[in-house]
Amino acid sequence: MSSYAMPPALEFHDLTVSYDRKPVLYGVDAAIPQQSLCGIIGPNGAGKSTLIKAVMGLLPVQGGWTQVFGGPLDQCRERVAYVPQRSSVDWDFPVNVMDVVLMGRYGRLGLFKRAGVKDRAIAGEALEKVQMTAYATRQISQLSGGQQQRVFLARALAQEADLYLMDEPFTGVDAATESAIVTLLHDIKARGGTIVAVHHDLTTAPTYFDRLLLLNMRLIAAGTTEEVFTPELLQKTYGGRLTVLSEMAFKGISKPE
């Protein structure tokens, strides 16, 4: 492999996460090389969102470790951008589109520095890449679902990161937005970036992503799409839960702490 010398963009080893009354992840091992477009697929409750939240340090990790670009996340936070699910925020909040995109700069600016001309220019470019320039001063409650998703992507672009972790970026968006997002993901990859996205739609998964991570509470398979997107592995991912494992998982977390 040509990128052998570079550390993987994202690597986890024996990652175990338990999450407030929801299914958990057991001993997940994977490495996602730089400049790849990786989809995380698996049934509902398989722990897909949990995985990227754990990577971002949003959930406590029970065991194992994760590394970003060969080191702990805290050493390179500004190289990683997280795109949460659209439904995770209140879209009636009194801010406009530009305000939200500028938030992408706050991580680099820190708490005390104001956004300057350069930051505004970067935010403006990000808006242009998602074709939302005309909406810059629009109040966010006036956006459609697809436009909301584009705003979130623009905020992530404004972070100028090298690794983008996206939680279901294609959920509830119109066809035009979906294809705009796909183009955008390829752009990011072409500029050397890496994308890891939770994805729901099996029919589009093999065309959108060049690598896949099949997940169902534990890692089923990880690798290039050709290697991994096979009927046997998909059957293993989606067909039949490992009943004992999931039952014990529920028992384990519902017992009094």
Added chain:
Amino acid sequence: MTTETDSLTKEFRRERKRRGLTPMVYHVAILFAPVAVVAIASLVPFAFWTRVVRFFSFSDGFLRASVLGTLLLALNCGLLGTLLVARRMAMLGDTLSHAVLPGIAAGFLWTMTKNPVALVSGAIFTGVLSSLVVSWITQSTRLKPDAALSVVLTVFFAAGIALIKMLPDGNKAGLDRFLYGQTAAIAGGDIVMLSVAAGITLLTLLIGYRGFLVLAFDETFGRTCGLPMRVLHYVQMFLTTLAIVVSMEAVGVILVAGLLVIPASTAWLFSTRLHRILWLSALLGMAAALTGIFVAFTGQMGGGATLVLCAGLMFAAAFLFSPRSGLAHRAWQWVQHGRRIRREDTLKAIYRHLETRGFSPAEIRAGEAGCTPADLRALDRRGLGEWTGESAFRLTPEGFREACRMVRNHRLWELYLTQRAGYAQDHVHDSAEEMEHLLAEENIAEMMRVLGNPRTDPHGKPIPSLDETFAAATARHA
């Protein structure tokens, strides 16, 4: 051509006559207003007016302190209240303010004097403790915040009441003030505390506004960027508790939540940018404080309650009359909408009536086609129709075009439903009655395209085309 111009001038004159009435009402009102003011003023006792003069002359040292003090506390509460409302934590203001009471009582029991340091540190301690208990309960149980807040509020408040009951009798009266507030009680020392508290809040917001913006909008995102969200949360809790503690003597712990939440909620109705809401909330809070203290002073009332009542009046006014979301505005829009639909239905009825007799003669009479004289007058006012005789009425070219549009919308929608959506012929009329008023030209163009420019509706009636039908009708008129 000339008849058209004539009818236009006639229309114009009529329009002017109709509008001329409104300014006259204003003139009469303006003439009588001073008379009314003097009449009402003479009913009020003289002592009231001397107090009004005292209030505005600003010579009274006591009064100066309480005005300045309430302005400062309203500024502080207005700013911090906006952050609470933005984070959907409005109820937390209530809980914090009730939770400072046991701290005050304990501070008093400890020192047996009204030593401000003991009272304030006790209050801050129990206030911050209550917010910690609330987050602890919500994080470690399935309870939602409202239940946790309510539990903590009542328990802390009850503890405060119980502690006050343990005090020797003579001192209870003094602590009552903390419950209900007394704006007149603000003295020089309080001004210092109030300014310091307001100053810290202002400074914190000026420096850290963006952090609080992220905290309120998307805390998770803030954490992934490495912004200190937890720290900001605790800073906010501390500042809010401090604001409550320094305000409680003037406004009372029970009502101070009103000064936190009401100005912020009022400002919320006016703007859609958080930083504007912040400043507007501070300004509205100060305006409410000023009017509140004026009412308290001239009416010789307590203080805390009048402040909150004035803030409440302001909110009510905004709720009713704010330009975007006010009830009055929405009611007016609703009336306008109803009138438009009524007009469009009249046009359609006239069209159908004319259609049955081949559009000739073009005049109709009031009462025909179910049109009341009022309906026809409404068309006349809009220039969509005109009277050609005592009771003969006809549509203007503009009106006829509109009528074509409505009938086209109606019949096209019926056709669309039967052909594309699998509706039965007798199920489409009611839907079309609604949709005809809502369809935009691009919807029409799209339906025309998918239906292949149809000529007749499902019931065999012709679908008017704006250009052709209109041209034919004007040709007939000529």
